[in-house]
Amino acid sequence: MAESSGKRLATRYRRDDLEDKDDPSDDDTYQPYVPVRLRKLQRLEKFGHRQPSQEPTEPKPEQHEATPTAEDAEADSRVGPKANLSLLDQHAELKKKAERAFEDEREKLLREEDILLQSVAAKNALMGVAELAKGVSYEKPIKTGWKPPAYILNFPPEKIERIRLKYKIFVEGEESPPPIKTFEEMKFPPVILNALKKKGIIKPTPIQMQGLPAVLSGRDMIGIAFTGSGKTLVFTLPVVMFSLEQEKILPFDKFEGPYGLIVCPSRELAKQTQDLIEYFAEKLEEGGFPRIRSCLCIGGTSVQSQISIINHGVHIIVATPGRLMDMLNKKIFNLEVCRYLCLDEADRMIDMGFEEDVRTIFSFFKAQRQTLLFSATMPKKIQNFARSALVKPVTVNVGRAGAASLDVTQDVEWVKPEARIVHLLETLQKTSPPVLIFAEKKQDVDSIHEYLLLKGIEAVAIHGGKDQEERSKSVEAFRQGKKDVLVATDVASKGLDFAEIQHVINYDMPGDIEDYVHRIGRTGRQGRRGMATTYTYKAVDQSVLLDLKHLLIEAKQAVPEFLAAMQGPNDNGLGLGDKGCAFCGGLGHRITACPKLLAAQTKETAGIGKKDYIPSGAADY
Known part of the structure; x- marks a missing residue:
């Protein structure tokens, strides 16, 4: 029975096979087998990475393609669309693709920065209100009677560039005068040359080599050089010589003048500049030349004594913005015959909120003047909007704007706030006196001063809360070596010259890297070596530390x-060329992330006046 049932099953299977063979629908779905090797060759031919094979192959299916299998996927992963490229070529192609993306990002950032910088410059054109209203513009610089020696004028351009390159002098501007390497070739009289030698000044520094010829030629100028490089001489000597020339042609009468105006951000700096002008005036008078009269107009001093000097006729006025504005508004003197204007530490003056005062001062001029701007830290935002008020200016830059002097050894220490005042005694042992200690707050200055006196250290202190007589006595005692330590706010950081200072201590890190550069620049001056120690701690802003x-x-x-x-943000490796922020000059960030620009925009939006954000110790400038 089992045998008969087996036969029936076999018969049924055979019948089913015959029915399947005769079924025409199965012929349509039939797919001939294609070996794996041939399938791989077909795929390569499809993507164009291989020439069609010359080997005879079986006919390709016309209507249907074989479904990819796991074996096919494994073969594709081993061969791939770039199987004909070496690994080295594939690496080069990927590298080029990454570089293109890198360049696109870099160009985008630079474009954004340029737009931002232009918008800032456009808002702050440094021009007088009256000139802006009348559309007054001057096309040619002021002419003077001074010319460089003929043989220097005939120097070939290649020689001039070699001299500039040797002394790291960078010059921008049309028809810039050539640098001159000696004071004798600058045609100063023997009296001035002897006066310079008595001060130990034998040959000009790089900023003086290029700056003095530019100023003596009557050119408007932006002068940038590290602290202690002799910038003050570049604008004081020419104004003395110009005033002498005017006095010899036609003596100044009563109530006449000034011919030159020098504006400084602090009383101490103005006093120092006035002393230098008086020194040259006395030497000229001793040499038989007419007397050059100058007047110091600063707050905290008698207005009547200043008016008395001005009423006798004055050639040069050195002033701080506050007292100058007050005297101009009260018409104590005018600027009708003034043809020489210098803004010393120009960027700091504008940053401290005196921009509107400076713009107003420009409006008091009745004719074209020669305008000079000097500073150790002058970012592009100042340079750009200053050019709007300057006529074909010459920009003289010795080193990078905002760079610290290489003659100063900088030491940064992490010290807890409560341990700083005790740590001062240890820090003072690093060098011999004199030592200058900077603190941000007036209260800290008083605390440090009292602590040092208790420890038996000869110290004096100055800040904006002290009267001018006390400040002047303290500075003179320190300058003359009667006191070993001067404790001060930033009133002592801008341009003051203490030639013998061995050590500068920053009791706290200033809120602005430009203030830091000015502070440490009080040492390491005129080729001497100096040291700067800075205390920092957790509360210091990260952008300043960067x-x-x-x-x-x-x-x-x-x-x-x-x-x-x-x-x-500046450590992103994009290689943006001109490092740092174009607004404030800081190297640790770009202008798009500048905290100072953000703060300025916030204050402008809120309508906050200058008195609300002048730094401590600066309110009486």
Whole structure:
């Protein structure tokens, strides 16, 4: 029975096979087998990476393609669409693609920065209100009677560039005068040359080599050089010589003048500049030349004594913005015959909120004047909007704007706030006196001064809360070596010349890297070596610390570990060329992330006046 059932099953299977063979629908779905090797060749031919094979192949299916299998996927992963390219070629192609993306990002950032900088410059054109209203513009610089020696004028351009390159002098501007390497070739009279020698000035510094010929030629100028490089001489000597020339042609009568106006951000700096002008005036008078009269107009001093000098006829006025504006508004004197204007530490003056005062001062001029701007830190935002008020200006730059002096050894220490005042005694042992200590707040200055006196250290202190007589006595005692330590706010950081200072101590890190550069610039002056120690701690703004880190790297100074570990927006490796922020000059960030620009925009939007954000110690400038 089992045998008969087996036969029936076999018969049924055979019948089913015959029915399947006769079924025409199965012929339509039939797919001939194609070996794996041939399938791989077909795929390569499809993507164009291989020439069609010359080997005979079986006919390709016309209507249907074989479904890819796991074996096919494995073969594709081994061969791939770039199987004919070597790994080296594939690496080069990927590298080019990454570089293109990198360039696109870099160009985008630079474009954004340029637009932002232009918008800032457009808002702050440094021109007088009256000139802006009348559309007054001057096409040619003021002419003077001075010319360089003929043989220097005939120097070939290649020689002039070699001299500039040797002394790291960078010049921008049309028809810039050539640099001159001696005071004798600048045609100063023997009396002036002897006066310079008595001060130990034998040959000009790089800023003087290029700056003095430019100013003596009557050119408007932006002068940028590190602290202690002799910028003051570049604008004081020419104004003395110009005033002497005017006095010899036609003596100044009563109530006449001034011919030259020098504006400084602080009383101490104005006093120092006035003393230098008086020194040259006395030497000229001793040499038989007419007396050059100058007047110091600063707050905290008698207005009547200043009016008395002005009423006798004055050639040069040195002033701070506040007292100058007051006297101009009260018409104590005018600027009708003034043809020479210098803004010393121009960027700091504008940053401290005196921009509107400076613009108003420009409006008091009745004719074209020669305008000079000088500073150690002058970012592009100042340079750009200053050019709107200057006529074919010459920009003289010795080194990078805002760079620290290479003659100063910088040491940054992490000190807790409560331990700073005790740590001062240890820091003072690093060098011999004199030592200058900076603090941000007036209260800190008084506390440090009292502490040092209790420890038996000869110290004096100055800040904006002290009267002018006390400030002047303190500075003179320190300058003459009667006191070993001067404790001060930033009133002592702008341009003051203490030639013998061995050590500058920053009791706290200033809120602006430009203030830091000015502070440490009080030492290491005129080729001498100096040291600067800065205390920092957790509360210090990170953007300032990043600026400090890059400043130390630029000056080839030791970078402490806590600073080296910090990473900021300027450490993105994009290689943006001109490092740092074009608005404030900080190296640790770009203008698109500038905290100073953001703060300025916020204050402008809120309508806050200058008195609300002038730094401590600066309110009486």
